[in-house]
Amino acid sequence: MTKTKIVIITLILLLIPISLAYWFLFEPVTEVDVVVIGAGAGGMSAALEAEKQGASVVLLEKMPYVGGNTVRATAGMNAVLTPQQKDRDIKDGKEIFLNDILESGHGLNSVEMIEVLIDHSADAINWLSDLGADLSDVGILAGHTKPRTHRPSGGQPIGNEVVKTLSSAIKKSNVDLKLEHKAIEIILDREGKAKEVKAIDKTGRVYTIRCKSVVIATGGFGGSSELFVYYNQNLKGYHTTNSPSATGDFIELAAQIDAQLTDMEYIQTHPTVSPRYGMLITEAIRGNGGILVNNQGVRFADEMKNRDYLSEVLLAQPDREVYLIFNENIRQTLAASDDYIDMNIILTSDTIEGLANKIRVDPSALSNTLDRYNSFIQRNNDKDFNRQSLNTPLSEGPFYAIQVIPGVHYCMGGVMINPQAQVIGDNDSPIPGLFAAGEATGGIHGLNRLGGNSLLDAIVYGRIAGENAATLQK
Numbered sequence: 001m002t003k004t005k006i007v008i009i010t011l012i013l014l015l016i017p018i019s020l021a022y023w024f025l026f027e028p029v030t031e032v033d034v035v036v037i038g039a040g041a042g043g044m045s046a047a048l049e050a051e052k053q054g055a056s057v058v059l060l061e062k063m064p065y066v067g068g069n070t071v072r073a074t075a076g077m078n079a080v081l082t083p084q085q086k087d088r089d090i091k092d093g094k095e096i097f098l099n100d101i102l103e104s105g106h107g108l109n110s111v112e113m114i115e116v117l118i119d120h121s122a123d124a125i126n127w128l129s130d131l132g133a134d135l136s137d138v139g140i141l142a143g144h145t146k147p148r149t150h151r152p153s154g155g156q157p158i159g160n161e162v163v164k165t166l167s168s169a170i171k172k173s174n175v176d177l178k179l180e181h182k183a184i185e186i187i188l189d190r191e192g193k194a195k196e197v198k199a200i201d202k203t204g205r206v207y208t209i210r211c212k213s214v215v216i217a218t219g220g221f222g223g224s225s226e227l228f229v230y231y232n233q234n235l236k237g238y239h240t241t242n243s244p245s246a247t248g249d250f251i252e253l254a255a256q257i258d259a260q261l262t263d264m265e266y267i268q269t270h271p272t273v274s275p276r277y278g279m280l281i282t283e284a285i286r287g288n289g290g291i292l293v294n295n296q297g298v299r300f301a302d303e304m305k306n307r308d309y310l311s312e313v314l315l316a317q318p319d320r321e322v323y324l325i326f327n328e329n330i331r332q333t334l335a336a337s338d339d340y341i342d343m344n345i346i347l348t349s350d351t352i353e354g355l356a357n358k359i360r361v362d363p364s365a366l367s368n369t370l371d372r373y374n375s376f377i378q379r380n381n382d383k384d385f386n387r388q389s390l391n392t393p394l395s396e397g398p399f400y401a402i403q404v405i406p407g408v409h410y411c412m413g414g415v416m417i418n419p420q421a422q423v424i425g426d427n428d429s430p431i432p433g434l435f436a437a438g439e440a441t442g443g444i445h446g447l448n449r450l451g452g453n454s455l456l457d458a459i460v461y462g463r464i465a466g467e468n469a470a471t472l473q474k
């Protein structure tokens with residue numbers, strides 16, 4: 001071996017440990033105006049609004065993809081006084097929406113926070129539509145007194161539409177999206193103002209991002225059975241509809257900086273979850289005419305009642321065995337239901353009797369239940385449970401059944417924010433430079449969130465958080 005070769009090999013051998021040491025010991029430091037943590041509906045909306053205000057923005061996402069729980073949303077997004085409602089001559093109003101939210105939340109919501117939600121709702125729909133989202137269909141969900149749930153035409157799932165729209169806007173913007181970068185710490189300066197975020201990438205390398213403000217938009221904790229059972233012991237053994245990304249990272253981030261948490265024990269179960277795969281069966285099926293029957297083939301509730309009530313009565317049915325029944329006319333209004341066929345969690349038959357045999361309930365009992373329900377539709381009067389939304393008769397086949405059971409669905413609790421989306425500290429004052437939005441926050445939905453209000457919450461407060469993070473940096 002020549003001398004030169006020996007020198008080269010020695011240099012290489014020396015350089016490897018030096019660069020490895022440099023890689024791990026010296027954290028790369030960057031500087032931006034705003035760091036947004038989490039790329040779901042809340043975080044992407046915040047990042048876009050902050051950028052619109054002229055801020056430089058880093059958007060951290062721990063997963064290899066954006067979308068979190070948002071991409072799973074199916075039924076739609078609520079809003080009042082929208083062009084879509086106007087076109088259909090739907091007589092709705094802010095006061096009616098407010099009452100529905102309070103009724104569902106058992107009055108434990110912050111009225112101030114809900115008013116902001118409602119006031120910005122039509123604007124949120126228009127903003128998404130201007131970005132290219134199709135939100136032309138309007139339906140009604142359980143707990144609502146008016147149709148106000150906006151979704152794509154043909155009843156396609158809303159989540160995919162929202163994520164597609166926001167992520168393509170992010171791609172066109174100057175927002176610096178960093179996938180597989182998990183935020184692990186928020187650091188405040190001596191005056192208690194947010195000044196930097198530490199993030200770790202998939203190789204284990206830690207990054208410091210200095211900034212003027214931070215938005216926490218990390219979603220809820222419904223994907224972690226350990227956490228939901230910790231906050232509510234009754235939920236042991238429950239399935240969850242949530243994404244594995246929903247691991248409550250805001251809890252640790254908030255603890256480091258003395259941010260207040262609120263309503264952590266309020267965890268919503270959704271009454272219609274398939275026991276197979278924990279797949280959520282969209283509320284829109286009931287909204288468009290589906291009914292619930294137990295294994296005696298009889299209805300047991302107004303299917304349009306709130307989620308907490310229905311979950312409770314469903315668990316009181318014999319053997320906890322309940323089926324969601326609908327027909328082809330309903331299926332055709334909701335393209336989202338095709339997923340259930342693809343996943344093989346749906347039973348079908350051309351006749352009611354055939355369906356009853358498949359779900360092993362008495363055919364004459366099920367047939368009587370449907371005849372009685374159809375007669376209620378004809379007279380627009382549900383004598384058994386006073387269901388108000390009586391739209392599609394279940395008279396023509398093919399008929400469908402999906403077995404359902406309550407599953408963990410949504411965390412009403414989270415970081416406490418005010419109407420400016422500022423995070424409130426343990427001293428009851430806003431923490432300067434710190435904002436939060438979406439399912440990582442608490443206090444808005446009370447004891448039980450109204451279906452279709454979470455996307456609204458994430459987008460309305462995400463936009464407010466982003467704008468204020470860029471402008472209110474004191």
Ligand SMILES: Cc1cc2nc3c(=O)[nH]c(=O)nc-3n(C[C@H](O)[C@H](O)[C@H](O)COP(=O)(O)OP(=O)(O)OC[C@H]3O[C@@H](n4cnc5c(N)ncnc54)[C@H](O)[C@@H]3O)c2cc1C
Pocket residue numbers: 037038039040041042043060061062063065066067068069070071072073074075076077078158159181182183184217218219220241242243245246247249250280409410437438439440451452453454455456458
């Ligand atoms: C099956 C299902 C159906 C639903 N249907 C509807 C519906 O029809 N209408 C409705 O209004 N609501 C619905 N919801 C609720 C709604 O989808 C969510 O509550 C809402 O989208 C939450 O948005 P978000 O931006 O706050 O959180 P997410 O969308 O969950 O986004 C949070 C993001 O933060 C990332 N993240 C977490 N921790 C970190 C960290 N430390 N560092 C970096 N990134 C991090 C996550 O990976 C994730 O991408 C549904 C939920 C589910 C599960």
